[in-house]
Amino acid sequence: MKTFPIIIFLFCLTIISCSPQTKVDLIVYHAQIYTVDSAFSMAQAFAVKDGKFIAIGSDEEIQRKYKAIEKIDAQGKAIYPGFYDAHAHLFDEAELMDQVDLNGSDSFEEVIQRVKNYQQKNPDKTWLIGGGWDQNRWKDKTFPTKDLLDKAFPDIPVYLMRVDYHAAVANSKALEWAKLTSIPTIRGGVVGGNNNIPNGLLIDNAMDLVNKTIPVPSEKDYLRMLKRTQDSLLSVGLTTIVDAGLSKERLDLLKKYYREGQLKIRDYAMILGNPQNIKSFIEQGFYETDRFEIKGFKLLADGALGSRGACLLAHYHDAPTHGFLLHSPQEYEAMIKQFAESKFQANTHAIGDSANRIILDIYGKYLHNNGDRRWRIEHAQIISPTDFDKFRKYQIIPSVQPTHATSDMYWAKDRLGEERMKGAYAYKRLLAEYGKLALGSDFPVEHFNPIYGFHAAVARVDKKGYPNHGFQMQDAISREDALKGMTIWAAYSCFQEKKRGSIEVGKDADFVILEKDILKIPNEQLRNVKTERTVIAGETLFKR
The missing domain is CATH 3.10.310.70 (Diaminopimelate Epimerase; Chain A, domain 1)
Incomplete structure (x- = not known):
């Protein structure tokens, strides 16, 4: 009688082992996969079909259940969700290459x-x-x-x-x-x-x-430049960029190029807003395809610290000027009020502590019921001590660029003086207030390699390893948080966290394989890490 259960067990095992495998497009196995899901869990393998992750698990589980047209042996290397650059300028980078x-x-x-x-x-x-x-x-x-x-x-x-x-x-x-x-x-x-x-x-x-007097490249030349730039971005693991402020002419070009399938990298584009054009864009509504979206406006509150155009509460430490706003506070409020009455996202460049305060307060006036608007401050570079809590209070996303800190550190104190430096490039404090950071590079202002930003965020040193003990290390962030900032949190800042930003079933199969694990290797090795493969929607677009 004891043999009967054994026979039943062996019969079931035979049925399971003989069950047909599900056909998929791609299996990746023998990997150290950082899924960046809510538990920050790890996996060994995943299966992809029709451009989406359909299963994630162990090598044995995935290879037993699925049969693929293409298989990638990751050879034990680390895999991450496709990297985002949460603040970039595609056309400027493309033009600079020419x-x-x-x-x-x-x-x-x-x-x-x-x-x-x-x-x-x-x-x-x-x-x-x-x-x-x-x-x-x-x-x-x-x-x-x-x-x-x-x-x-x-x-x-x-x-x-x-x-x-x-x-x-x-x-x-x-x-x-x-x-x-x-x-x-x-x-x-x-x-x-x-x-x-x-x-x-x-x-x-x-x-x-x-x-306005400089000749504009032809459509053919722009396409050539953009495709060359895209190749460079893919070579460092970028699968999505946030295009921070584009004219109607450039938006129309991108619509055309994406419609024709000429560009592959995903682009979340912001309209360059001014008092004259906002109404017409709002009337047109959102534009959304699989690779290209227009759902937000970009405003410029002030200039930059290096050129003393950033708007400060008190005068510069090294010059008798406060900097300046690019429009009046009344004009900013009129524009932001229009955003509040629409579904469009507001994204405002603010460098100086005065510019940040003005925009935070105007945002706050229209975000009292929030409603998951996910309005952003781009750069949030110098914040007065009394203004940090407004990011939490009004639920405003800090969109920051860590390499700005390590580029500016040589002269920022000259501009600001010692006291204001305490609220400058304060990424950890901003993270503590809002709970998320969207990380970018601001390319071509900084290099487009997201690993450079990762390195600057966690080590707070530049490419030369300066300074020895890091720049204002109280505002360094953890490696896990830095990875989230260039994946799931960046996706969240674009309302894309349900379809991208992590390796989870049902999401777009965007991922990157690196030659070394950036969550484990010494800081000194980070900037030298190379991308082995970049994949968007299951398609390999870069392979070293």
């Missing part, structure tokens, strides 16, 4: 030499355009003017943007094209010069005076 790259230049003389080298290689260019200079790196830290540019380039317009894209220097030929022969009063901007004669320096809104 322009003079001035990043890392150690003097204005070096800047001019790079422009000369570029002109020699590109003799057909009718304008010489570049970006990336930073006078804070130079021995002479004063802003450049047109004088040396005029000597080197008397016959061709030259326009060179600062690393933060909130200031530029133009030569006389470029000013001539813009018909800028005197110094006008510009709200939210500065035209440099003396005796009503421009010296070529343009800050924030003043940049538009020359920008």
Whole structure:
């Protein structure tokens, strides 16, 4: 009689072992998978069908239940949800790859030499355009003017943007094209010069005076540049970017390119808002496809700290100015009121403590019933001690860029003084208030590699390992939180956490395989980690 249960057991086991395997498109196995689900659980394998995760578990379980067209042996490597860049500028990065790259230049003389080298290689260019200079790196830290540019380039317009894209220097030929022969009063901007004669320096809104005269690339050229940029982004594990502020013309181009299947990376695009265009965009409503979404507006409250355009409560520590807002508080409130009366998300660039306070308070006026609006402050760079709790009180998402801290640390104290530095780049405190951070790079202001941001967030040092013990380490965040900030929390900041941001059944199969585990290796090794494979919707788009 005892043999009967054994026979039944063996019969059931035979039925199970002989049950047909479910056909899927992809199986990934032999991996260390960080699912970044609510329990931050680990797995060994998963199955993908029709671009989505359909099962996650052990190697034995997945390979027993499923049969795949394609199988990937991860060879024990770490796998993460596809990385987000929660604040980026796709077109600016694409254009810079076709322009003079001035990043890392150690003097204005070096800047001019790079422009000369570029002109020699590109003799057909009718304008010489570049970006990336930073006078804070130079021995002479004063802003450049047109004088040396005029000597080197008397016959061709030259326009060179600062690393933060909130200031530029133009030569006389470029000013001539813009018909800028005197110094006008510009709200939210500065035209440099003396005796009503421009010296070529343009800050924030003043940049538009020359920008609007620069020839625009053709659709064909834009596509070429964007696809090249996409390849670079995919090569570092980025599967989704948040495009922080685009004109109607650029939004229309992206709609066309995505509709034609020309671009693969996912893009959550923000409309560049101003008092004139908001009503028309709201009337059009959301735009949403599988790869491209338009659901929010981007406002600019102030400029940047490096060019002293950030709006501060008290004057700069190293200059008799408070900076400035780019529009009046009344205009910001009028725009934000329109967002509150619509379904669109509000996302506002705010660097200085005054700009942050003004926007936080206006947000708060319209978020008293919140309703899961997920409005964001972009950068949240300098916060007054009395304003931190407003992120929690009004449920406002801090969208921050950790490499800004490690780039600015060399001179930020000169701008702010010691006391205000306590509320600057305070990512851990912002995390404690809101409970989440959306992490990005602000590329091309910083490098687009998300691992650099991860490294800066947890180690608070730059690529040289400076400073030895980290910059304001009280605001370093944990590796787990940094990973969440570039996956599930970034997805949450775009209302995408139910379909992306973690490796869970039913979500889009976006994931990245790295050569080393960034949650375990020493800080010193982080920036050298290479992406092995980047996958969007189950399709490998980059493989080393």
